[in-house]
Amino acid sequence: MSVKMTKEIRGYEQVRQAAKDFGTYSSDLLGDRDVRTYRQLPLEADPPRHTQFREAVQSLLMSDAIAKHRAEFAKHAENLIRNIAKSGSAEISHDFALPYVIGCLTIIYNRPQDYDEWLAWGPDVWTAQSHMHGVQPSVRSGEVLQAYLDRVFNYAEANPNQDPETQDIWDFVSQIRIDDAKISREEMQGIANVLLAGGRDTVIKLVTGLVWHLIKTPADRAFLAGNREWFNRTIAEMVRYLSPLPKMERVLAEDVHVPDVERDTSQYVLLSFVSANYDREIWPDADVIDIHRDRKPHLAFGFGRHSCMGMNATEHEVGALLTVLLDSWPDWQFDGTPEIIWATALDKDGKTIRYIDRFANLRVKISEQNVL
Template sequence: MSEALHTVTALPTGRRSGCPFAPPAELTDARRHGPISHYTHPGGQPGWLITGYDLVRSVLADSRFSSRKDLLNVVDYEIPPAPPGEFVLMDDPEHRRYRKPLAGKFTVRRMRQLSERVGQITADCLDAMEQAGPPTDLVTAFAKPIPAIMICELLGVPYEDRASFQEQVESFMGGETTDEELIAAYTATQDYLAGLVAAKRANPTDDILSELTDSDLTDEELKGISLVLLSAGLDTTANMLALGTFALLQNPAQLAALRADPALTDQAVEELLRYLSVAKSFLRTALEDVEVGGQTIKAGTTVVLSYHTANHDPERFTDPHVLDLGRKNGGHVAFGHGIHQCLGQQLARVEMSVAFAALVDRFPTLRLAVPAEEVALRPETADIHGVKSLPVTWDV
């Protein structure tokens, strides 16, 4: 039976022309052949590609699959364990030890209390856009500043450091640097976070990092946790805001519905999360032989979980390639599933709900300033899908 399975020899490196929101054609084709395919990792190791919604969720919820970085069997050399604090690349009990102190700091209630501050930041961005006049790049004027300011405030990054700090982070997350530049930017960010942890331990302020210094976590662990929060809380939301606006502008009927009914905003955010799935895929390694979708995944084998195709699975979502802000059958996996489900998902929802609502209200004639096909997408080497820039204009 396994010989008849579809085989994917390499993950696609580009999107179809004119389809910046849909999964790459090769992944969609793989899912049409079935929810699980043979796959060969870059180092030549045999693996599996899972593209179906139900199977992706089942693997994410299965403790027989590991998130440990050092168990990944994807290259022809040994991968070291995740650094202290980087709990997304760990299993329980280490994962639980790091995540537990953070869980109470990212509750729905606490994140909703930040709505007013998100609104102030958003209003400041929109005021600056309006004052400067059209056209503008929505990425730099709107999409990046909102989550960047919020995560800097939550971590307690001093105001005077934020511009250079954000530039460092963009250098190793954007997917467009050389290996040397990436390593340099990553090292500089690590060094900055180490100094920030030491400063908070010496002089705590009103932020999450300062609160964590009152725990049994070491400085090295706090640095790793800070990097996880930074990685999860900045690039993903920034690209959701930019790519989400692009998607709305390309679907004028849906944009009009959102403008006409602000109460639709929360539901619109969920649909955009499903439709765009900017965090494209994740890896898991089998700790023992596991049967998935009628196939035996051998212990030590690493599988690729395609969130994008799972969220576009026609067996789960009606007309999945259509953006429908009124969609009722939710349950996307844009934030993952199981014990590793995104810790900051409620913050991301607040940021997107507030920002999208304010943007469409403030600029009712907002539109692309260039043809859609000229909007530059981030390279596929970037971990998070998005646009490099989004030129927009409006009537004044």
């Protein structure tokens, strides 16, 4: 019996072309079918519907809207660094990157009351239940997120707040109108899912990876301390190297008419962003982190109409963090060998790419003279 194989598009130019060709490779699909029954919006829609939802939400994540929060991001980072100094050691992903990213999200979305709850979910909303109960290996479930979304949207709709000075993210989302009609609860959930899941585990990986690189590469750390204009270039290189979202699904246009539950997901097409970001025709030494290389557009944030809405937020969050770290380096050192889980993918020529899947354990310690 033959086994159906998912088609994969690989290589920088090939993925760029496919990513913008939504007429052939459609985003009109339901992902994560094991944990949700609604589409992530605007991600899992094609124009014109995609455009309508993106325009409705994009203002929240524009550079100017995020830049005004950088001082708050920095203060949050300083508090976390101070806590690590008091304890003398920490696991960077769990004790620093996770709470930093969660704190930034509560600031951007004006939901400070959700900090402890979101933190308890861990790095991935789909494994929140396992994380909260200490279950290993993690089991995917949408129950925790669904209960949260039901609660916050029930409240927002029962208590409408139209004051832009005091609105939180759910006030805003619950009042979005498309084609002169209020969006449905399912559409609210789709937007919320992107806002809560999209900038979570990917940015946690980026922050963890950045700290890892700064510790092991003192020369880059010293250079950046004196060249702040290099921050965005460095962030771009780290995002390329880490490729937090390695691949993304598309459905062929001829299958769009088939109901989601009846679709054969083995016939989906995968856009391999990691193969694009490791294309040696673009980056000859792609498996090396080089913050001095000529900046070329990576595809870690996608490409075309479906490119990541949160890229500005990521740059500001990580830029603020870099400023704090390099203004006064906390003298973090590895406490044991970092435990890194590596993954493999294929490039456009069928050769193996090796990239970081996740940081399983990145413990650091500080010198005794810096312990508070």
